[in-house]
Amino acid sequence: MEQAEEPAPVTRSGTPGSGAFPSVGPEGRAPGGLGPLQVPSAVDHVADRLLTAIALGEFSVGERLPTERELAEILAVGRPTVRAAIARLRDIGCLEVVRGRSGGHYVRSGWQRESGPAVRRTLLPHWERTKNLLDARCLLESLIARTAAERRDDEDSARITRALEEYTEAADSGDGARIRTSDAMLHRAVARAAKNEPLAVYGHQLLQEISAGFPIEPYGGNLTERALTEHRALVRAVLEGDQEEAGRVAAHHFTITEQTLSAVLERSTDA
Known part of the structure; x- marks a missing residue:
């Protein structure tokens, strides 16, 4: 399969705010000490990205997702954030857990009721x-x-x-x-x-x-x-x-x- 010849993956999004899909970061605060803004959390962003990737066919039904560690590296977030996002997708029936040597999180459904809003939030901006x-x-x-x-x-x-x-x-x-x-x-x-x-x-x-x-x-x-x-x-x-x-x-x-x-x-x- 010639895997050794593939260019080294670019696993981080670079400078925050760069690229078509910037790396996710902590929640912000309104200027002037007005308290926290109601902005999407890092977990929201990661869940949206995963739902969008599945909707695009980047992960097919029946396919295992990369590990938490790999997803955290790709998306430039912490593993707890990835874990929470995966749990959210599991709760809506998009993912299922398989135990054993070939276990992990597998795609159960390519499109959920939540997929449309997630795709729009990810792609439109x-x-x-x-x-x-x-x-x-x-x-x-x-x-x-x-x-x-x-x-x-x-x-x-x-x-x-x-x-x-x-x-x-x-x-x-x-x-x-x-x-x-x-x-x-x-x-x-x-x-x-x-x-x-x-x-x-x-x-x-x-x-x-x-x-x-x-x-x-x-x-x-x-x-x-x-x-x-x-x-x-x-x-x-x-x-x-x-x-x-x-x-x-x-x-x-x-x-x-x-x-x-x-x-x-x-x-x-x-x-």
Whole structure:
């Protein structure tokens, strides 16, 4: 699966207030000593982020969430905050606890009554910036694909071909988690063929900013067939060294993410 070649995850949101989804912090107070403002708590923010990520398909039904420690690191909050947010999702039936060696918190439902408001609170305040980040990602991935078509060698070609085969099998299985994993593997293989590590790192950073703070590709199950068709076209262009076509296909392909976010946001307004 070539996991060692993935760029190191960017696990923190950076300077407070930066990025499309800034790190959550303590409750504020009104100026002039007027007492505490009625603002969302850190637990509220984390619960909203998790509900949004699940609604976006970043965590599929039946999939185990990262551990409390991992979530705390990704979202730049303390473990008690994560624990309280997870308990909230468990109480509304979104998560369930599984005991044993493979135990943990598993996604039980992809959409709850509380999902619509959570999605709106998470996405709407940053929507214009998110659209700019999505555009930047399309431009960057187009550059990566063009460069891969120019610089790929036989080893890269074999790796990309294997990754496409794995994605095809995953798409046939209908397993959302497997589809996301194989999708990431394919795009890592293309990025590696570009032979420029900073490009891959920038792409990873953009993904985390776009995806409610998680370095995971949103997954809309209704777009799997389109993604498979575009993956085949992308691989063909890269392997044939057609830089212009590779860039064009990649730029169009990554509009899938914007469509997924837009569809979930629209659903949240109808809820």
